[in-house]
Amino acid sequence: MATVTRTTDVSSTASAAPSTVAKSARLWKAGELARQTGLTRQSLHQYVLLGLLEPLDTTKGGQRLFGPDSVDRVKLIRDLVGNGYTLRDIRDTFFSKPKAVR
Numbered sequence: 001m002a003t004v005t006r007t008t009d010v011s012s013t014a015s016a017a018p019s020t021v022a023k024s025a026r027l028w029k030a031g032e033l034a035r036q037t038g039l040t041r042q043s044l045h046q047y048v049l050l051g052l053l054e055p056l057d058t059t060k061g062g063q064r065l066f067g068p069d070s071v072d073r074v075k076l077i078r079d080l081v082g083n084g085y086t087l088r089d090i091r092d093t094f095f096s097k098p099k100a101v102r
Contacts, residue, residue, distance in 0.1 A: 027056060027065040037074040044074070050091050052077055 030041045047053035048064070053073060055064035080090050 026068050028067075028070060029059075030064050030066070033066050033070055033074065036071055037078065039074060039078065046087070047074070047077060050087050052087065052091055052095055 028036065030044050034041045034044055044053065044066075048055065053066070053070060056067040057065040059065060077087075077090055080094070081087065085093075
């Protein structure tokens with residue numbers, strides 16, 4: 001199993017001499033995330049389609065890459081489904097984006 005790591009440079013503009021800090025985060029392919037969370041790749045794909053889960057990046061071959069917080073998010077969704085929530089309920093209640101106020 002290949003490990004995919006994403007490195008992001010973060011520059012600080014608040015100080016007189018900005019420094020660059022490399023932040024490394026583990027990215028999971030869909031199959032790896034599925035194995036880690038006990039779900040199928042098809043379930044993860046459905047979560048993406050419903051807006052419950054968002055890949056951070058894709059490989060050159062088009063594979064979705066998920067961040068480290070995706071494991072916890074998928075486990076939360078799985079637990080909520082286990083407690084009787086539908087995926088649409090979860091999206092609308094827990095993951096909906098605030099609407100603009102006019």
